[in-house]
Amino acid sequence: MTLLALLQDYTVQTVLAGAVLLGLTSGVLGAFAVLRRQSLIGDVLSHAALPGICLGFLAAGSRDLPSLLTGAFLTGTLAAVTVLWLTRTTRLKTDAALGIVLGIFFAAGVVLLTYIQTTQGAGQAGLDSFLFGQAAALLRSDLWIMGGVTAVALILILAFWKEFKVATFDPGFATTLGLPVLALDLALTVMIALAIVVGLQMVGVVLMTAMIIAPAAAARQWVDRLGPMVALSAGFGILSGVLGAGLSAAGRGLSTGPLIVLVASAIVTVSVLAAPGRGLLWAVLRDRRAARRLRARQVLLTLDRLARDHASPGFRSDEGLLRAYHGTPPRRALARLEAEGLIRAVPHGPEDHRHWELTPEGQTRVNEFRLDGES
Amino acid sequence: MTSAQAALHEPELALHIEDLTATYHRKPVLWDIDLDIPPGVMAAIVGPNGAGKSTLIKAALGLVKPVAGHVRFFGRPYGDMRREVGYVPQRSSVDWDFPTTVVDVVTMGLYGQLGWFRRPGRAERARALAALEQVGMQDYAARQISQLSGGQQQRVFIARALVQDADIYFLDEPMAGVDATTERAIVAILKGLRDAGKTVVVVHHDLQTVRRYFDWLVMLNVRVIAQGPVDDIYTAENLRRTYGGQITLLGPDGAP
The missing domain is CATH 1.10.10.10 (Winged helix-like DNA-binding domain superfamily/Winged helix DNA-binding domain)
Structure with missing residues (x-):
């Protein structure tokens, strides 16, 4: 297929648009997650989405996307809240709490997944595509959901830019300024959860966290200001999405999600080695x-x-x-x-x-x- | 009832703390603190490690939730007095590799006054630059903050509090890990604030310099051991009661 023919292909168009939205949202939100040293919260949210997807399927009785995403969002949020509760009330450090919660939720998800596959038939359910993502299954209607999440995330970040900035840099000081730091934290975490949930279809629960971390980590290597960092992170996210989706469309049967992640990782590698000033070389x-x-x-x-x-x-x-x-x-x-x-x-x-x-x-x-x- | 109409409680004191108790994992770190600091003094809070010095400041500013007690600034609760209270946290409490510039950090001191949806503009930038000049850091305005030395970081943090133009300033260990020149510069800035009628409260760790720098002293070890003018309070007996056996570590300079 020529490039032009590829671009006119309905599925390819949908996948490309989805990849752009995914890269943009996760790039912007990921910048804040990385600066807060909360990169791993993305890992927990995405793995914890799996039991929610299964429960959503059981509740709806079919592979109805809104039900699946609602379930994913609910269990993801429950996991994030559990991590917060564990670190505040016990002496567990954040990394330990993240690891424990991730393990429990993901294990529950895998158990539910196998239960559904044995009782309802794997082909009928097709839920295992959420493990590694299946971009080709993306529908035009799904793009509206992704686009909605992207729009809300961008509007929130732009409207509360200075508040998010100071709450990320120095939460204690932000509190003394009278800012609702907890609410800002919550808003950001919910947005990250939403971004992850809508990205799951493309990249899957296992690799989704890389989309949150990689573009932001790469962007930090090149620039020294928050604005440029967020913009560049969004750019790297989009670039990974487009290149990954493009490679997958051009190649034969190469799955899109992992390719997107590989491109993002390549960008990180180049950035860590070669970025002026901070690069290892x-x-x-x-x-x-x-x-x-x-x-x-x-x-x-x-x-x-x-x-x-x-x-x-x-x-x-x-x-x-x-x-x-x-x-x-x-x-x-x-x-x-x-x-x-x-x-x-x-x-x-x-x-x-x-x-x-x-x-x-x-x-x-x-x-x-x-x-x-x-x- | 609005705050203006609310009955003022001890309005003649810059800081009034009563019965304040705070716990960490159910262990009291501050026990039944009664503390009064009059306006226009430069006060040091001293005490051994784990005495609750930082927690006391954080509890006063609502960053740590006390289990009992109340705090008043010129008679009013903190919520009404945010703009009159400046805070300089320990500089190790933030990531200095954050992607931002010196002048931007100082401008953050104005975010509360700016209100929602308003971006800092030329006026805010001018105020931030003036605050940087006050601490002698005007030449570093455009620097990326990761390029600063410890003493420069501390001065940037002080500028961020100064830009608020508050009446009472709390500083958590501002002299920790800075060189002698920076320490002198910081003390000069703080004395300047006091001479302008502001109240300055400093968590301090160096007993040797207490009498030289400060005119008011609070000795803390979970409870308040002693408080008042430095000359009355800085006694061997009080030091022993605050620090216990560790007091033998004091050099001849520090001994009263």
């Missing part, structure tokens, strides 16, 4: 540059020390002496210093080792270093 380069500078400085000071030990300012140091002094051959440091005009190679009598002496500029530099060291 830059840090490694910076360290090596600093190490080289330091080494050159040490060699320069050694030359000066040898000259002073011999009480002769123009002392010519044997390169072998320098090598013995520094343990390893200081060839690159010497080359660097020579290139900077701080030292020069000089012949010295019958010996065939190279000898080095400080140039006047080198002596000036040494004096600066020594002044630095004393202050």
Whole structure:
């Protein structure tokens, strides 16, 4: 199929639109979740949605999407509230509470799922598609639900921008300003729950949390302000959605959800490695540059020390002496210093080792270093 | 009945706390606190680790819910006095890698006064820059906050409280982990506030400097051990009752 034919395909259009909405919502909300260090709440919400989907199916008696999503939203919220209750009333730390709650709800979901499959027949139920997502099953009517959630999330975030910002950065201080921090927390958590629930069809309960974390984590690498971070996170989310859905449509039978997540993860990998300032590669380069500078400085000071030990300012140091002094051959440091005009190679009598002496500029530099060291 | 008509309780005191008790996992961390701080003083709250110093401030500001007691600022409950009360939390209480700038953090001090749906504009920015100038950080306005040193972070937090133009300021360990220069600068700022008629309440950990910096003292160890003007309160007997055996750690400078 050509690209044009692909884009005209009804299913492909629906999936692409769904992927854009999913990426946009989870990118925007994920930025706040990551900054609050609540990335894992997404994991709990999505896994805890599974029993709700099954209960919704049992209640409706069929694969009626609104019933399934309502069930997913209710059990997801119940799980989130349980985590909150556990951390406030017991001595369990948040990570332990998250792990326990996630496990219980997901296990209950899997039990319910197998119960439905044995009593009602797997093909008839088709609920297992919620485990890893099945984008092709997305209907035009589902897009309206996703679009609604996206619109509400964007309006909330924009309307209460400064409140969400200060409540995320410093909740205690936000409370003293008279802001309803608990209500803001709740609104954000409910929005994340909704975003996850509507995204489940595409990405599935197991991988959905990656859509919350990955675009935001990648965006933080590139920018230093909240506004740009949220915008870039939304952009990365959309890009992952579109590329993932596109690859899945172009390939044969490759499932869309995991592809979307893989694209998002690739964006994270590139960002963590290469983003200017925060990227690991830059840090490694910076360290090596600093190490080289330091080494050159040490060699320069050694030359000066040898000259002073011999009480002769123009002392010519044997390169072998320098090598013995520094343990390893200081060839690159010497080359660097020579290139900077701080030292020069000089012949010295019958010996065939190279000898080095400080140039006047080198002596000036040494004096600066020594002044630095004393202050 | 509106708050303006409500009967004022101890209006001549900047801070009045009565019977305040707070618990953590059912263990009392503050027990039956009665505390009065007059306006226009610079007060230190001192006590050993775990004495409840931070909790006392947090309970006064409604961040920790007390199980008993009440708190009044110039006779009124905190809810009516938010704008007159500035708060500087411990700087370790936030993530300094948050994606924002120095001037933006200071502007946050005005979010409460701005009200819902209003974005900070030029006027707010100007006030934030003025507050930064007060703490000597005007050159750092556009900096990303992760690039600040500990002392600079502390000054930004103080500027965020100053921009509120409150009457009474609470600071939680503002001198913890800052260098000597910054400590002097912070003390100068706080003394300036007091000289302008504000009330300043500081959780402090360094007994050596109590008498030099402060004129009012509260000694706390779950209960209030002593309170009043520093010169009356800073006695060997009170220190021993507050710190127990740890008092031997004091150098000759700190001994009264």
